[in-house]
Amino acid sequence: MKNLIAKITFFSIIIIALLGFLNSSIALILGFIFALIFKNPYKKYSYKAIHHFLKIAVVGLGFGMLLKETLITSKKAFGITFFSIFLTISLGFLLTKLFRVDKKLGHLITSGTSICGGSAIAAISPVIKAKTKAISVALGIVFLLNSIALFVFPSIGHLLKLSQEQFGLWCAIAIHDTSSVVGAALTYGDxxxxxxxxxxxxxxxxxxxxxxxxxxxxxxxxxxxKIPYFILLFILAVIVNSCDVIPTEITVEIVHYAKKILIVTLFLVGSTISLKDLKSTGIKPVLLALSLWVFISIFSLIYILF
Structure with a gap:
């Protein structure tokens, strides 16, 4: 009976999200609460859905951007991107030794923190032949910190009166996973x-x-x-939008539904967070991830402001 209720609740929340009644923060909270009350009945499929839905949403958002602006933004961000990745990876190696965290687990956490969360962990894990438990732990910690960032970052942004451009750049550098980056930025402005x-x-x-x-x-x-080929589709969407190949009315609708798919993705992320898995890892991997996150957040914020 409980399993049936879990399935009905699961799909009901997804439908509510698709109808546009949830924002990114609420969707993530509902996912987390759902995981606490019920066990995700489709956990295995949820991981796959997160992987695919995120790519679809990101490509869809490309239809709301212009090529010239995209190239200028990428060029401006190159310096901070390079230095933040280099410094975070260097610090990750040092702290992995200092905290005596398993070398492969430490590298997965560092990779996820320095580049793009779950995507980086998924890409690096087969390269270093990481064990399943190390992958699960790294993903769990990164998803947990992403969840916190989704709520904390917009508040700090408003407190410091960051501009739209400043906040978007800070999110992209300091928040690990693409889903939470886009989710936090979505609440701040277009x-x-x-x-x-x-x-x-x-x-x-x-x-x-x-x-x-x-x-x-x-x-x-x-x-x-693993090469992230979906980025090529994102670039293609930006080019198509810049050339006015598709009527504006249609591209606006594509972006609108891409945002809804992203909100569903955030619910799924919340529903897959396991406190049990995090507890079984001990405090050291969490301290490693938290230290790296605090470092990259403060470094990038100072870089952007000054």
């Missing part, structure tokens, strides 16, 4: 959303050199490097 999406996707491309670096560090050979 311009912040455009900047955050553009910078985060250009940042995602750094998975490729990080994968090569990881192969060298962990001395693994013959593993395939």
């Amino acid at each position: 311009e912040a959303l455009k900047v955050a999406t553009t910078v985060k996707l250009s940042r995602t491309l750094w998975i490729i050199p990080l994968s090569v670096f990881s192969m060298f560090i962990f001395k693994t050979k013959g593993e395939k490097i």
Whole structure:
């Protein structure tokens, strides 16, 4: 009976989100509450759905952007992107040794924090031949911090009176996962959303050199490097929108539904967070992730402001 109620509740919340009655923050909270009350009846499929829905939403958002503005934003953000990734990875290696965290787990957490959360962890884990438990722990910690960021960042942004551009850039650099980056920016404003999406996707491309670096560090050979091909579809959507190939009325609707799909994705993210998995890992991996997150948040904020 409880399982039936869980399934009905699960799909009811998704329908409510698609109808536009939820914002990104509420969707994530409902997902987390759902996970506490019920066990996600479709946890395995939820992970796959998050993976695919996020890509669809991001490509859809591309239909609301212009190529010239996108290129200018990417160019402006290159410096802070490079330095934040380099410094975070360097600090991650040091803290992994200092906290005596398993080397592969520490590298997964560092990769997720420095680049793009779950996507980076999913890409790096086969390269370094990480065990399933290490992958689950890294994903759990990163998703938990992302959830906190989704609520904390907009409040700090308003408190510091950050502009739309400043907040979008800060989100893209300091929040790990693309879903939470876009979710936080969505609550701040349309311009912040455009900047955050553009910078985060250009940042995602750094998975490729990080994968090569990881192969060298962990001395693994013959593993395939996952290239985030959906970014090419995002760029294509921006080009199509810039050339006015599709009527504005249609592109506006595409962006509108892309935002709804993103909100559903955030509900699914919340519904897959497991406190049990996090408790079983101990405090050290959490301290590692938290230290890196605080560092990248403060560093990027100071860089943007001054």
